[in-house]
Amino acid sequence: MARIPDKLKDERWVAITEKMYLSAFFVCVVFAFLKRTILPIPWAEKGSTVEYFFEYTTSMPQYMEYILCLIILLRIYSLRQYRCQYFLCSVIIYEIVKYAVEINGYDHILLLALLIIGAKEISFDKIMKLYTWTTGILLVITMSCALLGVVENVEFGVKERMAFGIGAPTDFAAHVFFLMVCMWFVWGYRHVVFCVVLTLSAAGFVYYFSKAKCSAICLIMLSGIIVWNYYSERFCRNNSKEYIMNPIGVVFLSVSVHLAAIGTHVLTMLYDMDSDIMNKLNTIMTNRLELGHRGIEICGFQFWGQRIHMIGNWGYGNVKGNYFYLDSSYLQMSLMYGLIISVMFLFATTILGYRAYQSRQWKLLWILSLMAVHGIMEQRLFYLAYCPFLLAVSACLGEVPGEEK
Amino acid sequence: MKKRILVLGVILTCIFVCIPLFYEKIVWYHNIQSVEFPQKHQMEETLEGYEDEESLISYMIYNLKNKNMDYSLRGCAIGEIAEYFSLRKYVEYTGAFEGTNMIPPADTDSEAYYTISTARLSASYADVLTQLIDILSYAGTVELIAIQDGTPEDAGGKYYQKKETMCDILGARRLEEKSIYLQLDGNMMRLDCVLVKYRSFWKVLYFHKLSQDGIEVVDLENTDECFENSILVDVYENDILPCNYFILRDNSEQDPEELIHHFFLCLQREDVLTAMSYYEKDYSDVKLSKILEKQQQMALAIQQLYYDIFLSNSEELEWILSALESNSGELVNKLSSTNMLYINLLYIVEIKTNQDQAEYKIVYAYDGRRFDMVLHLINQDGWRISSVGM
Numbered sequence: 180m181a182r183i184p185d186k187l188k189d190e191r192w193v194a195i196t197e198k199m200y201l202s203a204f205f206v207c208v209v210f211a212f213l214k215r216t217i218l219p220i221p222w223a224e225k226g227s228t229v230e231y232f233f234e235y236t237t238s239m240p241q242y243m244e245y246i247l248c249l250i251i252l253l254r255i256y257s258l259r260q261y262r263c264q265y266f267l268c269s270v271i272i273y274e275i276v277k278y279a280v281e282i283n284g285y286d287h288i289l290l291l292a293l294l295i296i297g298a299k300e301i302s303f304d305k306i307m308k309l310y311t312w313t314t315g316i317l318l319v320i321t322m323s324c325a326l327l328g329v330v331e332n333v334e335f336g337v338k339e340r341m342a343f344g345i346g347a348p349t350d351f352a353a354h355v356f357f358l359m360v361c362m363w364f365v366w367g368y369r370h371v372v373f374c375v376v377l378t379l380s381a382a383g384f385v386y387y388f389s390k391a392k393c394s395a396i397c398l399i400m401l402s403g404i405i406v407w408n409y410y411s412e413r414f415c416r417n418n419s420k421e422y423i424m425n426p427i428g429v430v431f432l433s434v435s436v437h438l439a440a441i442g443t444h445v446l447t448m449l450y451d452m453d454s455d456i457m458n459k460l461n462t463i464m465t466n467r468l469e470l471g472h473r474g475i476e477i478c479g480f481q482f483w484g485q486r487i488h489m490i491g492n493w494g495y496g497n498v499k500g501n502y503f504y505l506d507s508s509y510l511q512m513s514l515m516y517g518l519i520i521s522v523m524f525l526f527a528t529t530i531l532g533y534r535a536y537q538s539r540q541w542k543l544l545w546i547l548s549l550m551a552v553h554g555i556m557e558q559r560l561f562y563l564a565y566c567p568f569l570l571a572v573s574a575c576l577g578e579v580p581g582e583e584k
Numbered sequence: 585m586k587k588r589i590l591v592l593g594v595i596l597t598c599i600f601v602c603i604p605l606f607y608e609k610i611v612w613y614h615n616i617q618s619v620e621f622p623q624k625h626q627m628e629e630t631l632e633g634y635e636d637e638e639s640l641i642s643y644m645i646y647n648l649k650n651k652n653m654d655y656s657l658r659g660c661a662i663g664e665i666a667e668y669f670s671l672r673k674y675v676e677y678t679g680a681f682e683g684t685n686m687i688p689p690a691d692t693d694s695e696a697y698y699t700i701s702t703a704r705l706s707a708s709y710a711d712v713l714t715q716l717i718d719i720l721s722y723a724g725t726v727e728l729i730a731i732q733d734g735t736p737e738d739a740g741g742k743y744y745q746k747k748e749t750m751c752d753i754l755g756a757r758r759l760e761e762k763s764i765y766l767q768l769d770g771n772m773m774r775l776d777c778v779l780v781k782y783r784s785f786w787k788v789l790y791f792h793k794l795s796q797d798g799i800e801v802v803d804l805e806n807t808d809e810c811f812e813n814s815i816l817v818d819v820y821e822n823d824i825l826p827c828n829y830f831i832l833r834d835n836s837e838q839d840p841e842e843l844i845h846h847f848f849l850c851l852q853r854e855d856v857l858t859a860m861s862y863y864e865k866d867y868s869d870v871k872l873s874k875i876l877e878k879q880q881q882m883a884l885a886i887q888q889l890y891y892d893i894f895l896s897n898s899e900e901l902e903w904i905l906s907a908l909e910s911n912s913g914e915l916v917n918k919l920s921s922t923n924m925l926y927i928n929l930l931y932i933v934e935i936k937t938n939q940d941q942a943e944y945k946i947v948y949a950y951d952g953r954r955f956d957m958v959l960h961l962i963n964q965d966g967w968r969i970s971s972v973g974m
Contacts, residue, residue, distance in 0.1 A: 191824055194848065316767070370817075428590070430592060432587075434592050437596035437600060441599060443597065444600070448607055452931070474925075475604075476852070476853075478850070478925070480604035480605070488924065501923070501926035501951055502926065518601055518604060518605075521601070525596070525597040526597055529589065529590060530593075532589050536586065536589060
């Protein structure tokens, strides 16, 4: 068996492969974000050599997948320990997701899986800084273009819901929400008052201009969490103690995604059009229960998922013609991506909660719970353009080893 | 603490998986068995198909001679046409759309339409095979004398173009005409037939010349031609082709509203087999061809139901029909049974009910408009559907 050359194992090699991963990640984020906007991208026109990037959310190009695989292999090669175990684990995950994608056709989950695998031993802070700056700048550019008239600031429906250059008003609101979460994660409490005011302003903005209730509510929750977390940590610091979150709170936040997924499914399955309570709840959730129930009854659950042709109304608010859209991330996960992918996702969030606790990343635990709430109403958890936090499953969080509280 | 998070996470993941599985296996209409035949243990085929035309014809003649309708049906292109018939190409070539006079399209890989086409085609082939069995059984001795190429002597460009067009519409690889020479009680007869090739295997398309239309026609006539030898067909005694048709089970529900809910759900789920199994059936006549004929009527009723729903927008239909050749893709998309996903069942109204019969109205929304359909039910040791009207 060939010996691994020492030079391949040195720090320089690790740094090179890390840069390769971050470059690929940057490219993926840019194109994933642009895909959600209505900005005209000249290089993405038909016949262009980079058209494949623009289209990857619906059909991921083979060589984009190969490039990521190659980077992952180089990353694994540069690992200091557990190289074989990680390689084997990566191959199994890749093969499972690949097989599911071949059946259901949603290859953005393959992209996400590859990015998660490749993030091993890369600082999550570094990934998040890159992501936040990239999406922040892109969102500002997109909004500016829409407001300056470079692209149309499309208004939807009678309520005049604005999308500010993004495909739909709720998409815009989701971008703002996740960007605020990313900013809180990256910059934390440097200016807590500013942070809270900014978050509440964002909530007011998306509610007033885009009429996006879910993102507005989640932004208000985020501001509450920022204040609570800040004062909890400050209280402990003043008493010369390290802040440790309440164990019940840790467990609850760690499994919040599981609880939200189970709750969403049970509620949707129990939906009955003859029940007044259910009808009221369905109205509050803007028909999501009825549509989810219909989806479950007609499409059913498959192990490897299925292609469901959904028709949305792009935020018009009034249903014209045929309409069928599964908004919940959890319903999309179980019905479209399949039960196998659902298990992998839930297992990944368990690891995420575990690792967040191990590394005392209390913010990450709170973010996990915000993701859980947002996922009940919207389908953003599996899209790189919105939610990068799943990368924390394998990225380096700076764990405190051997700690058991 | 770390262990607790992991254990709880794993437990909740297991609970999450169990909920859909429980719902799918137990709650969702009790896993109804919709097919009586073929069951898994009845899949007794000994070969996948015949790679040469002569073997297929010999197999067919052997089974027709022995009045074996089941095995004879297996030699006909039922499943193949149901799977590959392209309405889009048919419309492009002919410029005509004949609604439910034709089998539904296979262009959208619809499971519902595959079932409907199978039911309709199996009844049509059973009809033609019944005619042939009657003719052959009327004769004392039946001998297969020769199989010859049936291409007309004056076949020109148009003939070959028609063959090519038909292959394109049917999704077949090749299409051949054959003349089968049979000696019935010493009389030489010629039976014309058209065979189609799908993948590597040949199947019977027609028992008449290519110039004629329709499956149910038999083209058998006397001939003066003489041949010296005959072809032995008894060697095909042990050959059994894969089953390509079905016989429905007789299903019912104890509650009429439950029946309506399940029936509509089956239509939405493209589970036409189960939907058809809820129809009232009278299988007192045990002849296979009669059973298939009744199934054909049910399949036709369900096809009509689908078409009425999907083509309910008369302005859009008018626009499609105004330039049919160029709108063929649009027509196929309109007819796709996956569109059932967009139907919103609003409510079910009881019109009248007594002990033996009931009438219910289903109100649903499709394409932004409201429609209703009336279901007539009958109670015979359980509720079944007797008819459905829009």
